[in-house]
Amino acid sequence: MVNYQNSKIYKIIDNTNNNIYIGSTTLQLNQRLAEHKRRYTYYLSNNENKKYNCSCYEILKNNNYKIVLIEELNCKDKNELRYKERYYINSLDCINKVKNPIRNIEEKKEYEKKWIKNNPEKFKQIQKKYYDKVKNKLCEKRKEKIICECGCEITKVNISIHRKSNRHKLLMEQLE
Structure with a gap:
């Protein structure tokens, strides 16, 4: 069971261009960074499935970055942590603004409508x-x-x- 009382908001900073990625975790920062690296390596090696593409990959590909703690939190659940992460994403100039960690119902419906409109063939495949x-x-x-x-x-x-x-x-x- 995940302990959200030890939650953290972090940023990964690209030292080459000062881009930042905002994220949240209940792990130690070095463990979370290792997980990002592991997924990035898998993403590069898996040519068939490029579905999971995290915006932090734009920073990791330069291989010159650091992870920095923004805030330690005592959250009661995942939603509370996601809302705090969203606050920082909206407040700071970061590369993952397009991916909200949490959306309200209206935002989710609007996103889905746009996605369906922009991806009609893929949507038909999913339905089929x-x-x-x-x-x-x-x-x-x-x-x-x-x-x-x-x-x-x-x-x-x-x-x-x-x-x-x-x-x-x-x-x-x-x-x-």
């Missing part, structure tokens, strides 16, 4: 992959039969259509 994954469950759910209050056996997905039908109305009148 998801559909292929749950297709059997959906088919089973569509076949599920129930008994309506009028006595008819119908599929569960068609209950609202059935209740509007003349047959349902007629059978309900006969039951009264």
Whole structure:
């Protein structure tokens, strides 16, 4: 279990151009930096999957940087730590402004709309992959039969259509 009482906000400074990356962690700073380096090395070696691209890689690629503690925090949970990280990202001139560590619901919806608009083919692929994954469950759910209050056996997905039908109305009148 992660102990958020020992949280830290840090920055990685590029000594070649003074770019900074803001981050948060519950680890020691040297451990967190080692994790960034490990992921960067994996990112470079993994040609097929360049999906995980952290903006700190722009600093790490110059191989001339240092990690500096900004603030030690006593947080109760991950959200509190993320909100504090977001505060520093918004307050300081850093290279990871585009990646908010935490978004409110409206920001998240707006981001998703933009992403879908800018990536229609990728979005279609994701939808297709998801559909292929749950297709059997959906088919089973569509076949599920129930008994309506009028006595008819119908599929569960068609209950609202059935209740509007003349047959349902007629059978309900006969039951009264």
